[in-house]
Amino acid sequence: MTLKTRIIPCLDVKDGRVVKGVKFVDLVDAGDPVEAAKAYDAAGADELCFLDITASHEARGTLLDVVTRTAEACFMPLTVGGGVRKVEDIRALLLAGADKVAINTAAVTNRPFVKEAAEKFGDQCIVVAIDAKQVTPGRWEIFTHGGRNATGIDAIAFAREVVSLGAGELLVTSMDRDGTKSGYDIGLTQRIADAVSVPVIASGGVGDLDDLVAGVRDGHASAVLAASIFHFGTYSIPQAKAHMAAAGLAMRLD
């Protein structure tokens, strides 16, 4: 087994600017996603994720510009999500330089869209972003609109379904843990990772480097996503890699 566990920093982008802040010491403009992307590229991040939380439709053009400039500056895979509802949205993002596109709400409300997208662009570039909350012990349900709307859909069954429709990867976020720094929801991650044949990215709740290890070792994730621990400089990407390697995980250290 020589495939390496991926570390994916995630930037929330609104109207073309990073929100929640990125506090690298050496950034010229901490609000510019391209500057942040370059810093992560130099630090050895394995992939990068942009989640566009822009509310207005007009600002999509700004996002496309950001994706274009990032793809010009970084030679690592870039996943972009947020507001992806139509084939044209995916095409525009891929043409701008995204390598993968994450579909969230539209995968819940319009299941055939996942199939259409996978058939058109290939499974490998369609990521389905699953936001789930635990409702009773051992049961997680899908929530949409940033965790505000309950759907009553079982998360594990949903994961299996979207993979059968062609999702090439799942980004699994625990809405219970997101922002808490109490660690990934290992039960949720592991149940989904074991239920599907495609890679799973663990997301939501990372507080320290042991949480990253647990996401892979116990959660069976293929990749770990984190935002604030990296943005605020609590830990660097090389520190995270060294820690995970020391715990026995296969990491890319070049």
Place this chain on the structure above:
Amino acid sequence: MSQTVTIVDYGSGNLHSAAKAFERAANEAGIAATIRVTSDPAEVRAADRIVLPGVGAFADCRRGLDAVSGMVEALEETVRGKGRPFLGICVGMQLMASRGLEYVTTEGLNWIAGDVALIRPQDDSLKIPHMGWNTLHPQDEHPLLAGIETGPSGWHAYFVHSYALTAAKPEEVLALTDYGGPVTAIVARDNIAGTQFHPEKSQKLGLKLIGNFLRWAP
């Protein structure tokens, strides 16, 4: 004298980032190169080097290539006829094979004898697609690999694919990677080469390999 590198646009692949990676690699290697993305067969005929990218399904990509009038003929003439250096990337590399067996059987360009079929790792806990960073295991020496650290702890290349090319002639496999068994990572013969991984997304290794391709004089 500046050379012209043509990236073939047939509606597949991340042409923008591929073009930027080639520009950056040329810059870093101190090579004067004009990178052009084109769907014009005449530009392919005039190019010093040709790159065929590709993402998605084999059959779709083949259809896309056929849909560009005169492109396959221009590639045959320029690459196979005139011997201009050629690099296929991901599905662009797979299209060099005899056949693709993804969903339906589709004819490839038949430049590398072999079939493209679903990866079946011996360890069935391994996920498909094979997605992420993996190392290269060269089977031979080659100018494309000059200065690249390979082997179990070598530099990494970024792979994302569910299907892989199994070459009929082992001597045309330049490098393997390991994913529950050997997976073809680079094929090469004469003036043609192809990478299953994405050099344009493979940071240090990718830029170095692209630089080597721009210098390659087969």
